Amino acid sequence: MRSIAMSPPVPAAVLGRRYTHFSDDPISASHLFASTIFQQSCARSKPVGWACGGALRISCFSKRVKRAISNNHILASIADVSLDQTTEISKVPKGDMWSVHKFGGTCMGTAKRIQNVAEIILQDSSERKLVIVSAMSKVTDMMYNLVYKAQSRDGSYVSALDDVFEKHLLTAKELLDVDDLEGFLSLLHNDISNLKAMLRAIYIAGHATESFSDFVVGHGELWSAQMLSYVIKKNGKPCCWMDTREVLIVDPNSSNQVDPNYVESEKRLEKWFAQQPPDTIIATGFIASTPQNIPTTLKRDGSDFSAAILGALVRARQVTIWTDVDGVFSADPRKVSEAVILRTLSYQEAWEMSYFGANVLHPRTIIPVMKYNIPIVIRNIFNLSAPGTMICQQPQKENGEGMILESVVKAFATIDNLALINVEGTGMAGVPGTASAIFGAVKDVGANVIMISQASSEHSICFAVPEKEVKAVADVLQSYFRQALDAGRLSQVEVIHNCSILAAVGQKMASTPGVSATLFDAIAKANINVRAIAQGCSEYNITIVLKQDDCVRALRAAHSRFYLSKTTLAVGVIGPGLIGSTLLDQLRDQAAVLKESFNIDLRVMGISGSKNMMLSYSGIDLTKWREHQKEKADLEKFVRHVHENHFFPNTVLVDCTADSDIANHYCDWLRKGIHVITPNKKANSGPLDRYRELRKLQRKSYTHYFYEATVGAGLPIIRTLQGLLETGDKILQIEGIFSGTLSYIFNNFKGTRSFSDVVSEAKKAGYTEPDPRDDLSGSDVARKVIILARESNLKLELSDIPVQSLVPEQLRACSSAEEFLQKLPNFDDDFSKERNDAEAKGEVLRYVGVVDVVNNKGVVELRRYKKEHPFAQLCGSDNIIAFTTQRYKDQPLIIRGPGAGAEVTAGGVFSDLLRLASYLGAPS
Ligand SMILES: NC(=O)C1=CN([C@@H]2O[C@H](COP(=O)(O)OP(=O)(O)OC[C@H]3O[C@@H](n4cnc5c(N)ncnc54)[C@H](O)[C@@H]3O)[C@@H](O)[C@H]2O)C=CC1
Ligand SMILES: N[C@@H](CC=O)C(=O)O
Ligand code: NA
Numbered sequence: 001m002r003s004i005a006m007s008p009p010v011p012a013a014v015l016g017r018r019y020t021h022f023s024d025d026p027i028s029a030s031h032l033f034a035s036t037i038f039q040q041s042c043a044r045s046k047p048v049g050w051a052c053g054g055a056l057r058i059s060c061f062s063k064r065v066k067r068a069i070s071n072n073h074i075l076a077s078i079a080d081v082s083l084d085q086t087t088e089i090s091k092v093p094k095g096d097m098w099s100v101h102k103f104g105g106t107c108m109g110t111a112k113r114i115q116n117v118a119e120i121i122l123q124d125s126s127e128r129k130l131v132i133v134s135a136m137s138k139v140t141d142m143m144y145n146l147v148y149k150a151q152s153r154d155g156s157y158v159s160a161l162d163d164v165f166e167k168h169l170l171t172a173k174e175l176l177d178v179d180d181l182e183g184f185l186s187l188l189h190n191d192i193s194n195l196k197a198m199l200r201a202i203y204i205a206g207h208a209t210e211s212f213s214d215f216v217v218g219h220g221e222l223w224s225a226q227m228l229s230y231v232i233k234k235n236g237k238p239c240c241w242m243d244t245r246e247v248l249i250v251d252p253n254s255s256n257q258v259d260p261n262y263v264e265s266e267k268r269l270e271k272w273f274a275q276q277p278p279d280t281i282i283a284t285g286f287i288a289s290t291p292q293n294i295p296t297t298l299k300r301d302g303s304d305f306s307a308a309i310l311g312a313l314v315r316a317r318q319v320t321i322w323t324d325v326d327g328v329f330s331a332d333p334r335k336v337s338e339a340v341i342l343r344t345l346s347y348q349e350a351w352e353m354s355y356f357g358a359n360v361l362h363p364r365t366i367i368p369v370m371k372y373n374i375p376i377v378i379r380n381i382f383n384l385s386a387p388g389t390m391i392c393q394q395p396q397k398e399n400g401e402g403m404i405l406e407s408v409v410k411a412f413a414t415i416d417n418l419a420l421i422n423v424e425g426t427g428m429a430g431v432p433g434t435a436s437a438i439f440g441a442v443k444d445v446g447a448n449v450i451m452i453s454q455a456s457s458e459h460s461i462c463f464a465v466p467e468k469e470v471k472a473v474a475d476v477l478q479s480y481f482r483q484a485l486d487a488g489r490l491s492q493v494e495v496i497h498n499c500s501i502l503a504a505v506g507q508k509m510a511s512t513p514g515v516s517a518t519l520f521d522a523i524a525k526a527n528i529n530v531r532a533i534a535q536g537c538s539e540y541n542i543t544i545v546l547k548q549d550d551c552v553r554a555l556r557a558a559h560s561r562f563y564l565s566k567t568t569l570a571v572g573v574i575g576p577g578l579i580g581s582t583l584l585d586q587l588r589d590q591a592a593v594l595k596e597s598f599n600i601d602l603r604v605m606g607i608s609g610s611k612n613m614m615l616s617y618s619g620i621d622l623t624k625w626r627e628h629q630k631e632k633a634d635l636e637k638f639v640r641h642v643h644e645n646h647f648f649p650n651t652v653l654v655d656c657t658a659d660s661d662i663a664n665h666y667c668d669w670l671r672k673g674i675h676v677i678t679p680n681k682k683a684n685s686g687p688l689d690r691y692r693e694l695r696k697l698q699r700k701s702y703t704h705y706f707y708e709a710t711v712g713a714g715l716p717i718i719r720t721l722q723g724l725l726e727t728g729d730k731i732l733q734i735e736g737i738f739s740g741t742l743s744y745i746f747n748n749f750k751g752t753r754s755f756s757d758v759v760s761e762a763k764k765a766g767y768t769e770p771d772p773r774d775d776l777s778g779s780d781v782a783r784k785v786i787i788l789a790r791e792s793n794l795k796l797e798l799s800d801i802p803v804q805s806l807v808p809e810q811l812r813a814c815s816s817a818e819e820f821l822q823k824l825p826n827f828d829d830d831f832s833k834e835r836n837d838a839e840a841k842g843e844v845l846r847y848v849g850v851v852d853v854v855n856n857k858g859v860v861e862l863r864r865y866k867k868e869h870p871f872a873q874l875c876g877s878d879n880i881i882a883f884t885t886q887r888y889k890d891q892p893l894i895i896r897g898p899g900a901g902a903e904v905t906a907g908g909v910f911s912d913l914l915r916l917a918s919y920l921g922a923p924s
Contacts, residue, residue: 092266092273098316099126102285102307105137106324107381108224111174116381118231120322121280130314132244132285132307133228135220136171139164140286143217146195150202157199165192168223180230187226191219214287215295218245221284221303229282238278244306245295247272248288257299260309260368264291269313283310301362308361308376312368319369320388321361322381327389328353331412331559335552340563342389342410349410350376350391352505352541366391408515409562410506414551418450419470420496420532423477424460427489435461441480445472451501451543453534462532464545470495499531500551502544504558510539519544519558525702525920526550526557526649527673557649560921567917568601569650572642574608574635575657578766579679579709582906583656588622590910600917605642608633610657615641635665643674650920654909655680658770664690670697670705677912679709679905684790685783688797691790704919706912711738711784712879712899714908720895721791721883729885731792734851735892736881737871738784740767740900741775742806742847744877749845755831756824763821767877767900771817778803778847778860785849785858792853804861806847838864844872870894877901 101124103117114136121131134140142164149157165188172184195216202208208216222243229241247268250258285303288296298305304321311319327341328350345353347370351363361376369376370393379388428434435454438461442449447469454461465473477493484490502523509515516535519542523530532545546554560567571587573580587602594600603619612630614620615638620628643651652675655662663683666676667690684691684707698705711717724731737743744762749755763772774780782803789796805812807820808827814820838845843864848871851858865871874880879899882892898904 091270092314093128094315096315096317097127098130098311098314099124099128100130100132100307100311100314100316100319101322102132102303102319103134103322103381104303104324105134105140107322108133108135108228109137111171113381114171114175114224114228114231117228117322118235120381120384121232122235122237126317127279128314129280130310130316131228131280131282132303132310133221133224133282134285134303135224136167139167139220139224140217142167143220144213146199147202147208147213147216150199151206151208153203153206155203157203158196161192161196161199168227172227175227176230177234180234184226184230188223191222195219211294211296214297218284218287218295218297221286225282225284232280232282237280239280239282240277242272242277242281242283243287244284244310245287245289245293247283248298248306248309249291250288250296250298251291252296257364258288258296261291262309262313265309265313301365304361304365305368308365308368311374311376312372315372316374318375318377320377320379322379324380324382325378326380326383326386327378328391328411330410330563331555332414335414336412336556336559338563339559341386343387345389345391345410346393346507347391348540349505349507352503353411353413361391408506408508408512409504409519409558410508411504412555412559412562413503413505414555415450415501415503416548416551417467418464418499418501418545418548419467420462420464420499420545421470421473421477422460422462422492422494422496423481423490424492424494425484425488425490426459427484427487428461429459437480438463438477441476442473445469445476447473451532451534451545453532464499464501464532467497470497496531498548499545500548502546502551502554502558504542504544504562505540507540509542516542518561522557522561522649522921523554526553527702528554528557553649560649567599567650567921568603568648569652569913569917569920570605570642570648571602571913572606572608572638572651572653573604574638574653574655574662575659575680576607576609577656577770578902579905579909580607580654580656582902583654583909584622584625586903586906586910588625591622594914598914598917600914602913602917603648605648606638608635608638610659613638635662639665639669639674643672651675652677652913652916654678654913656909658682658774660686666705667693667697670694670701670703673701673703675704675706675916677704677706677909677916679707679713679909681710681780681783681787683707684710684787685798688790688795704916706915707787708912709905709908711787712881712895712897713740713901714904714911715879715881715895715897715899717788717879717881717895718791720893721788724883724885724887724893725792729887731851731853731883731885732889733853733884734788734792734881735884736849737846737874737879738849738881738899739775739781739847740877740879740898741769741772742781743874743879743899746845746847747875747878749831749835754825754828756821756828759824760821762877763817765877766902771820773807773812773814773817773820776806777812778805781847781849781860782858785851785860789851789853789858792851794851794853794856794858796856796858801858801860803859806862842867846871870896 101121107117108114121129142160146157146160146164149160168188169185172181172188176184198212198216202212225241229239232239247265249261249264249268251261253259283306285306286297288298288306290296307319307321328345329339330342331339333339347366350361351366354361354363366376373393375390375392377388377390380386423438439449442465447465450464450466452461452463474493474495478485481490481493485493504519520530523544528546528550530544530546534543535541544554556568573584576584584604584607587604591602594602604622604625605619606613606615607620607625611633613633614625614628614630616628639653642653653669655676655678658680660682663680663686666683669676683694694705697703708716708718721731741762744765744767745755745758748758748761759772759776762768768775769780782798782801785801786796786798808830811820811823811827814823835845843866845862846865847862849858849860871880874896877898877900878896880894880896882894884892
């Protein structure tokens with residue numbers, strides 16, 4: 001426990017207050033729950049619900065506990081974030097004239113890079129500049145290695161020290177003029193010989209104290225700061241370097257970190273400034289001293305921390321942290337390719353993000369500058385054109401104008417390799433002390449609690465810990481609660497392995513309704529199950545626990561929803577025949593418009609024919625998909641490839657075959673969360689049970705199954721029928737010409753033309769089924785009739801529909817479509833006779849299908865219609881469908897238009913794809 005007292009009174013409303021030190025301290029949550037005050041408070045008034053998300057915040061809904069916290073008892077023992085100990089000392093110039101820069105090891109990696117750093121400093125026109133530098137890249141590791149070798153009594157530390165010397169010698173030679181070089185080298189020699197002596201002592205003792213080690217490792221910064229200051233001077237700018245061990249005073253704390261001692265640092269800084277240094281100062285990052293002048297370091301990310309503390313001490317205008325990335329991303333760009341660089345982040349958002357390992361500052365770096373509202377800018381030294389990310393107080397709205405509209409959720413982050421522990425039982429409700437007992441036990445095994453959730457029914461508490469700590473935690477809880485478990489007061493201590501956390505972070509989430517609804521909707525639509533949820537009442541972070549396997553997909557689904565980055569769909573096309581290949585061409589032509597205007601990114605990850613298939617990890621180039629590398633078709637592998645690409649939250653398989661074997665897989669695909677779109681009639685016209693199972697699956701999950709093109713191709717037949725039913729209309733009869741092929745044939749079978757000639761023409765035009773006998777036999781129309789009948793809630797099988805076949809008896813056994821077409825002319829006279837008979841009576845032949853909903857039956861047959869009848873007025877491959885319903889009784893609702901052909905059918909499938917994208921969140 002820390003012993004430093006908090007200076008400022010904590011505001012009374014501490015519900016959901018954030019403590020940045022939690023994330024440093026592996027047992028903070030346990031400490032809090034195990035603390036005497038908490039136990040006492042809870043003993044009298046059990047918190048009925050609480051949550052901690054991202055480990056930075058604990059919200060507690062009990063007045064007594066709230067009072068306990070606001071009385072500072074707990075805070076004082078956990079964290080001191082105050083800078084109020086500092087007293088103003090006027091001799092150190094302070095304020096806007098200061099610009100602070102920090103350059104990390106990568107920026108200082110070579111002589112050329114150090115030169116580059118010097119140029120950036122020289123270009124900064126600020127009145128005063130304070131520049132904090134890290135050691136040259138890899139040097140700190142080399143220094144730690146020296147200590148390690150020496151204390152392991154490994155004599156090679158001597159040559160390793162030579163390497164360190166060599167590295168700096170070569171860099172200095174490249175950078176400095178003769179005189180400066182001489183000055184620097186004499187210092188370097190001196191330091192190296194001191195280090196040699198110290199390492200020798202460590203070698204003999206076989207042990208290095210922490211201050212010995214800190215003394216050794218800090219030399220990298222001493223040398224880089226001096227070299228840079230020489231380079232600045234060489235460019236004609238007065239400059240001096242600062243050994244921050246003289247100025248930066250820190251107190252060690254119990255979590256093996258250090259806390260800045262602002263009072264003492266301020267005094268030392270004043271003393272240092274009494275020497276009247278020039279306006280440009282190059283200071284060593286990372287290193288500091290204790291009040292007793294013992295060298296120490298600021299531990300991990302120490303140089304950033306040095307910059308923040310010094311920036312706060314001089315009240316700088318801005319602290320710029322130079323690094324090798326363009327700024328902070330809205331999500332890990334390795335996982336979300338559309339992640340964007342955030343222009344601004346509030347201090348709170350930055351430390352929430354940094355907890356999740358995002359490339360942001362360590363929370364403790366933010367604390368010193370936050371006190372004085374000093375912005376921190378993260379910039380890329382290798383890309384000066386990138387403006388970087390500014391971490392500052394949340395920008396205020398200015399009359400609603402001039403504001404950059406930012407997403408309410410700023411960023412998303414994930415943590416993998418977690419396990420959830422669920423402690424459950426009826427004996428917990430209303431029993432004060434359960435929480436503190438659980439977390440007391442967790443504290444005893446030193447595990448880090450990452451998030452906590454308890455619903456107000458108090459029957460279970462669940463919390464996440466790193467997978468590697470879960471066994472110890474589970475064991476200790478089992479043994480601690482043995483009695484309660486045996487007595488049945490607790491039913492179980494359950495461990496759920498392989499979990500991840502997805503966190504949504506954003507200050508504007510606070511009091512914005514609908515954020516969590518949108519987030520959870522995106523996750524649900526990606527068919528991902530949520531295991532646990534936590535959101536503290538400061539509302540900056542919603543933490544969701546899910547299966548690790550689902551995590552990247554969840555991240556992408558959530559990111560795309562809030563950033564309106566593309567709704568990305570991984571598409572697999574099966575059957576690149578006439579319709580399939582036309583669809584691929586339409587996708588190719590429309591891709592850019594979809595991306596730009598509708599934020600839809602359809603990626604064809606695979607195309608499979610019956611013999612070969614092609615697969616891609618990022619999307620097949622549709623301008624030349626026919627040339628794409630092929631492999632032997634393997635449906636299982638194909639589906640796995642398209643679906644199990646974790647970068648795409650949603651998968652759709654488009655079946656463009658006429659194959660029932662493919663249709664047999666739909667149920668399985670839907671169960672796996674794969675959406676299915678098809679013009680193939682086999683599934684919906686196959687066995688009734690399977691059809692019902694399909695519809696059931698579709699209704700009970702967020703997985704979609706669309707099949708508009710199965711009837712009337714691109715005409716909106718299914719959608720219209722569903723619309724009538726959903727709005728409460730009653731269907732009485734559906735009658736129509738459902739076959740584009742047969743419509744075309746009978747519209748063109750006039751005058752002296754032969755039947756077989758018109759059939760071949762229809763096949764050539766792409767209206768027919770792969771085998772035209774499927775059309776002429778009436779089975780294709782019968783399938784459409786059964787699809788509409790089932791859609792109208794009739795429970796009919798295909799065999800229940802009487803069908804009049806137009807395939808001459810003798811040709812039914814033909815082994816191929818080609819043989820059939822070849823032999824068909826032999827029957828032309830029979831067809832001509834029937835046509836002429838009808839014509840003689842002023843009638844035409846039309847092949848129709850009827851769904852008689854009232855009488856629960858259907859029929860498919862060749863009928864004769866008067867020349868004035870609407871069915872006689874068709875041309876081309878027109879379908880015409882008349883819905884007679886309760887609302888459309890006197891005049892049926894009629895839909896007419898081309899109902900077959902490559903373009904219109906593929907268009908119908910494409911329109912289903914867009915409907916799916918819109919269901920998944922794309923703008924409609
Ligand atoms: N052509 C049209 O106007 C319309 C067609 N449809 C339906 O669209 C679907 C496709 O029709 P078309 O493109 O005209 O036929 P098509 O014969 O040109 O294309 C079908 C493709 O699927 C492939 N295929 C067959 N079995 C396969 C399997 N197991 N795995 C992978 N690929 C396989 C075939 O090799 C062929 O490339 C059919 O179900 C048809 O009923 C629906 C409405 C209108
Ligand atoms: N072959 C069919 C195509 C559409 O389903 C037809 O002719 O209508
Ligand atoms: Na249709």
